[in-house]
Amino acid sequence: MRVLLVGSGGREHALAVKLRQSPGVTELFIAPGNGGTAEMGQNVPLADSDVAGLAAFARETGVELVVAGPELPLTLGLSDAMAEAGIPCFGPDRFAAGLEGSKAFAKEIMREAGVPTADFRAFTDPAAACAYIEAKGAPLVVKADGLAAGKGVVVAGTVEEAKAAVADMMVKKIFGPAGETVIVEEALSGEEASFLAFCDGERCVPLSACQDHKAAFDGDTGPNTGGMGAYCPAPILPESEYGRMADRVIVPIMRTLAAKGHPFRGVLYAGLMMTDKGPMVLEYNVRFGDPECQPLLMRLRGDLAEILLACATGSLNEAMVGWSRQSAVCVVMAASGYPGNYPKGMEITGIEAAQADPEVTVFQAGTRRDGERLVTSGGRVLGVTALGADLARAKARAYAAVAKIHFDNAVCRSDIGDKGLRREAKT
Template sequence: MRILIVGSGGREHALAWKLAQSPKVDKMFIAPGNGGTAQLGENVDINDDDLPAIAAFARNNAIDLVVTGPELPLVLGLKETLDQEGITCFGPNAFAAQLEGSKAFSKTVMRAAGVPTADFEVFDDYDQARAHVDERSMPCVIKADGLAAGKGVVVAKTREEALEALDEMMVKQVFGAAGERVVVEDALIGEEASFLAFSDGVNISVMPSSQDHKAVYEGDKGPNTGGMGAYTPAPILPKADYEKTAEMTLAPIIRHMAKAGHPFKGVLYAGLMYTDEGPKVLEYNVRFGDPECQPLLTRLDSDLFEIMMACVNGTLDEMSIDWNDETSVCVVLAAEGYPKSYPKGMEITGLADADAMDKVKVFQAGTKAEGDKILSSGGRILGVTALGADLSSAKELAYQAIEKIHFDNCYFRRDIGDKGLKRS
């Protein structure tokens, strides 16, 4: 089978790494890929939002399966574009992808499906939104409706912060069209967890729980990033609670989308907040998380290609998906200054030494190959991932591997997994 993976991050390197282990996968292309994916397949100079070019490449190169890493191509309708070419796509159609592409759509579906979530209101008129904020209690959360690269959410502790967020999104349009409509909702207080599942449109198979670390600084301080690290399993969501949590947060969405005539096929990701009232859904993603994908796939013992084809073909209930019992920790190495301005072009050394360690895998994200060198090309550069018998040993091994890697202006959090250790 010939596979095309769309995307360029650590998640896409992890997908390529795992798919390469399938005896049914003969050749892989990654568009546009990175320095790590180039070692597993052939990178293709096509941006992930260039749907015509992706479809043309898939047609001209006899691609059997297109696997989408990021959300944008799905929201733009990559599945429909590929359907017209008769090419199989792992991921939901554009209607279902609105679960991530539109906060208003997602919250409305949650309400209709009976999923526990924060109370909310939707506004596309600035004056009405402002009047609502003037009257409501604080804190609250202001969300740009559309995709804003993970930056369109403001947790406003004061009325002034909330009004400023409305002005930035709706008047100044710092997120462009994504902020023309906003969701204003109650702020949920608690600890977060990520809960993902494969779906074939009817059946789901849950993955182990995980926990992301979005804030750039230790102790969850500073601005949010794409994710500074993750680990699995997350003690806040133990295995004994998977079934009831899935029935509360994942299954209702799958049933709702099927009833709407748009069966959800792919990966559904529920971002949960554990409040005093129990878990509530913060948001849905329609693909693997990054960096959650990296530690999750190191625990997957089954063939990822076969799982994806079962999702596409509606036969997920016929599969037994196996996960090993170890804990996996991924620590992101970023460029100092991320998520704001940061340097690029730093040479990265020590990758082979870290990768050679037992139970360690270094996933590349913001990298590019230049001759026999690997250089940085983005903000999040590497995801150093390690397996261990428990969270403590996995974390220790990940940080030992980091010591073997060097590039200028390297920054990483040293507390990845600490919340889990406290619960353990």
């Protein structure tokens, strides 16, 4: 089977590695790919936003399955274009991808489906948003409606912070068109968890629960990022609860979208806040998280190509999906300054030494080849991922691998997995 994987991050490298393990995959194309995916297949110089170009390439090369890594091509209609070409695509159509493409749309679908979520209001006028903020008081959460690379959310502890966020998004337009509409919602307190499920339009199979680490610095401090690390399984959401959680936050969304003529096929990601009143959905994503994808796929036992094709064609079977009993931890090594300005072009060394441990895989994100050298090309550079018999050993192995890798101005959090370890200690 010829497979076209769309995207260029650490998630896509992880998908490429796992797809290469599928015996049915004869050729793997990655568009546009990165330094790591180039070792798994053929990188193709097509942007993930070039839906027409991707569809033409898939037709011309006889691609039999398209796998969407990031959200952007899905919100631009990648699945719709592939459907017109008669090519199965892992990922929802443009309408259903609105769950991630528009936070206002997602909140309305949640309300219609009866999914528990924070109370909210959507605004297209900054003055009206600020008046609402004054009336409600803080704390509040202000979100850019559109795609903002995981950074368009501000948890405001004061009215002034909330109004400043509105000004940044709607007046200064720091996120461009994504901030033309903003959502102002109540701030929920608790611990976050990521709950994903494979979906084929009718059936869903839950994945192992994860915890992501969005803040740049230890202790969940500093600016929001695309994710500085993740681990699974996450003890905050035990496996015994997966079925009930799917019935609460996945199945109602699938039913609502199917009733609208847009069955959800792909992976549906519910970002949860575990509050005193029970789990509440913060947001939905319509693709694997990055970096959650990396530890998830390290633990997945099953033929990934078979699973993704089954989701795309409405033939998903729970027996296809199994899991290692080990834990997995992914530590993101980033360039100093990320998520703000950061240097590029720094040589990366030590990956081979880190991967001498068979339980370690270094997934490349912001990398490119410069002759014989591997150099940095983005803010999040590597996702150093390790398996262990338990969370403590997986964490120790991941950080031991990090210590073997070098590039100038490399930074990472030192506390990935600590929330889970604290929870385990209490129980």
